[in-house]
Amino acid sequence: MEALDSLVTVTPHRRGATIYGPDDPAEHWYRLLSGVARKCALLPDGRRHIVDFLLPGDFFGFIARHEHRFAVEAIVEDTVVARYPRRRAEVLADSDPEVGRRIREVAFETMSRAQARTLILGRTTAAEKVGSFLLEMAERWAGATVDAFVLPMSRYDIADYLALAAETVSRALTDLKQRGAIALVRAHRVRIVDRDALTLD
Amino acid sequence: MEALDSLVTVTPHRRGATIYGPDDPAEHWYRLLSGVARKCALLPDGRRHIVDFLLPGDFFGFIARHEHRFAVEAIVEDTVVARYPRRRAEVLADSDPEVGRRIREVAFETMSRAQARTLILGRTTAAEKVGSFLLEMAERWAGATVDAFVLPMSRYDIADYLALAAETVSRALTDLKQRGAIALVRAHRVRIVDRDALTLD
């Protein structure tokens, strides 16, 4: 991927900063190098949906159209993003099979993420949604299956991701804690104690 | 795309037939030529999720891994599917930039579909979910923005797609009908009367 790396621009972002907006021309592809970000859509009635959380290594901003439909915002301080000019990357993909294949792989991974998300949202009860969400985060966090990790996003972010009220997320988490399924340290540090209790029921 | 077309195998499927199963080796890419299909996941507790409805023109079965996680089943009689051997298609994509770019475009389209679906599932009330679902189907149906179309899938399918109970789907539809937002002919033929009434509550 040295060929693609020659095109890259690396930019740090502050917490809350917008990486790209919903009406920006889609002239770049992006990859998160460090930090965490959220991809969100603002609905006509003012509500907000979070369609994806972006972790280090994740690519985003891929789109066939010429305009993004979502906004991407940094969630933590010093969220570092690599940016690839779309046109030149596409030209490179046409001439370099290695690059083209890599981009296809990345697109397939992104699709996998979207499908996993769909399965989580398809859960019916709040406890199941929150449980599945924690398992997803634990799995995506550094790729390894770690049991303890940091949830950098707020309860409101989680709520807008799972289509729940923030209070319901909070209640579900305390409930999981009291059942012994997870342990919480100051609201943002999670340790999974009983994996099975997060899926069943 | 004549290059890819030389690899294709076309197969008709009966209503209810399995196009590929959850444990099949992912040795093919697919495209729906006619009919309708559902992509579904079977959960450990026996419930079913429908992750996507596939309409004519849609590609599916793209995956980086070596095994599918979902099953795809025909919903209507005579659902015709084109099948491309994955390995050979990948080799072709490496050697033919045209093919490679087309596959990237298809992957991006599939991602768009997944994101649209996420927005629908993120709706909170049943009426909004069903309304958004109808608008999605109306839009995807033949690409044109038609107001009258056929909903070939059962209420149970819609329910498993929207994470609702089948009864709730039925109630939401009759409610929309009584409000004058849609007209129904024998449960499966829909005409959209008032588009705005489908989005804003």
Added chain:
DNA sequence: CGTAGTCTTGAGTATCCTCAACGAGGGTGG
């Protein structure tokens, strides 16, 4: 024409949302 599956409708209950108040943490400025 008959039957099996699907769709609709009803009643009661569980879940989640809304509104509200309180508490905790982190950051800032004195």
Added chain:
DNA sequence: CCACCCTCGTTGAGGATACTCAAGACTACG
């Protein structure tokens, strides 16, 4: 270093929504 403030998180009570269980009506198929 401490006090303040402000955002975020938690908890409670009441009401709305959707689910479950159940039965009846209709369709589509054989």
